[in-house]
Amino acid sequence: MSSKKEKKLKFNAAWDLDPAPEDSKHVSIKKQYDLFINGEFVKPNSKKYFATYNPATDEKISEVADADEKDVDKAVKAARAAFGKWSKLSGKERGKYIYRIARLMQERAREFAVIETMDGGKPIRESRDIDVPLAANHFFYYAGWADKLEYAFPNRNPKPLGVAGQIIPWNFPLLMAAWKIAPALAAGNTVVLKPAETTPLTALKLAELIRDSGLPKGVVNIITGAGKTGAAIVNHPDIDKIAFTGSTNVGKWIQKSIAGTDKKCTLELGGKAANIIFEDAPLDQAVEGIINGIFFNQGHVCCAGSRLFVQESVADIVIRKLKDRMETLRVGDPMDKNTDIGAINSKQQLLKIQEYIEIGKNEGGEIYQPSCSLPKKGNFCKPTIFLNVSQSHRIVQEEIFGPVLAIQTFRTIEEVIEKANNIPYGLSAGVWTDKGSKIFNLTSKLKAGVVWANTYNKFDPTSPFGGYKESGFGREGGLHGLGAYLTI
């Protein structure tokens, strides 16, 4: 730790990057989307539609159908009717259909990336390099499992569950659709999927793609709507399995709702991950990891590293480096290829984040935000860190789902393990140290489903993802992800 007065770096003072916007003219978005049921787009029984907006400009992009209970019933019936043939189809043939979906998605990857960014506000760099390729890879990966299921579960004869109702969130719309649909189909189930109401477009484009792929009618049904539509899926008597990704509160409601039934369930819920920096860590890399951990996708990440723990001996230098690095972050037009932090997904979410920032200040936290300017239109939030907070602060305990980091320091390894685990969530954690034995000590003691050591926010179709405790149960990805869609 240096006691010399550090010179403050001035970024962006002398020069700025020219705008580098991704072209959106090559994508086709219809003015209105119907429900994708039994292989075709059909008008909703409700006759109602709702608008979806670009959160970076507040402009309306399109409108989508609002499915009611009758529409849900229709979709479930289509899925049920398709189940017999689909589940009896040989694994090889099922796999070929899923491979087709993967390939079609790769071919249309840029179009999906642009729409994902327009509809959800995430930087095009992320949708282009992370969301869409990972989604396509997920289909490709699970396609190969379709004819190999008996190798995944030794001494068992796995069977599909039936009709899966799948409800997904707005933070990774296409990727979550892939996480849900790909393993379900590989295992021989049929699905009814509902995307989030603020980000329905890439799922509907996926519906078009699935129609083009020649997948048998009714195997995948995609219906749009808000909470009521989701509730109708959860409560439909002919659904065999609910797969949900979203908030812990809704997850608990789902678990309770299906208590009197034989429905199977997997839940991927909230998180409040500890990202732990030890004094022997490679500090510059750790700072990159902190940035990636909390500001990736505007912090709309269930596994975001939203609680930072820095060992006391290096706290000053890490926080200085972190502040400097934050000064270089480019917040703004998500379509710009140089943008690091895009738009907050919705007005509602922006208000929630701003409320938490106020709570943090009122509780006595010391706030720091970089000097960046924000676009005049749209939903934007400066990257934010809070110092001088403790375990009992609400911004330390509660999931904010935005670019807000709560920083604490620690002295001993026992102390940081205790603090990291002292929370109802258990989705993920980060550990930064140069010492291998320390990594293994921590990873075995942290109650979290994913531990990133000297890295953060990495995802892969082969890698199981999911939580301990109130972060949910079941895994998505990898061999273990198949278990969510099979009776074994």
Added chain:
Amino acid sequence: MARIEIQKTYKIYIGGQFPRTESGRYYPLKNKKGDVMANICLCSRKDFRNAEVAARGAQSGWGSRAAFNRAQILYRIAEMLEGRKEQFISELVLQGSTLAAAKKEVEISIDRMVYYSGWCDKFQAIYSSVNPVASSHFNFSVPEPTGVVAIIADETTSLLGLVTAIAPVIAGGNTCIVLASETKPLCAVTFAEVLNSSDLPGGVVNILTGTAAELHEHFSNHMDVNTVIYYRNNKAEIKTIKENASLNVKRVFVYNKINIATEKAESPYFIFDTQEIKTTWHPIENIGASKAGY
């Protein structure tokens, strides 16, 4: 002169101790003729909560023992059971079993304990994976104990149901609180004596007696229980347990379609049910053509 026999006081088992229920309540256990054989503790919510504290306290120690050591302790339990075979058989007969059925139940119980002893240091290899991620990272997934498991054991058997429920849970490094059969509770208390003399740390297994009707609510709404397992057939109790589980996203398993007298009731998949899969990532330097990074 005929000697006066010393009768056994049937108590419960919490944290390696044999207390009576804190509630002071009991229920009489009668034989076919209607004579009272024993007064059994009618456990309360407070007993469950005490047992949970003991189970939570013992969990990290038990879970971080070497798997080989857990295997030896489970084997030791089997050894102790074998040595007390005659006592279990006579208790089963007292509770209405035929001699042949009693002998069979005890033998299956012992063998099942040995079966799970063997799995203690092997199931991890079956359920782990090294995941070939596309980026330059080493990535692996391993099972870890879920934590504290609350079990409402089979009602129809006195010993086998307990062994079937407890063995896979502790083989995987969890600790548990088990409600024994209400109508056949005698072996539960004797089984606790076996556990107590098998080097099993106190608190790893806690055994209560009483009614599921009263206790299922408390087993499932405790906020520091990770998993509930239910072996009985009461639909209303199952529903309540599943509803209460949502309070803190407990995992719930209902094993009421399994014939516990058969080998179908023993499998590493029962161990797997009370495991969480943990995935760890670490960068690899200079791998292939991929761009190495943090």
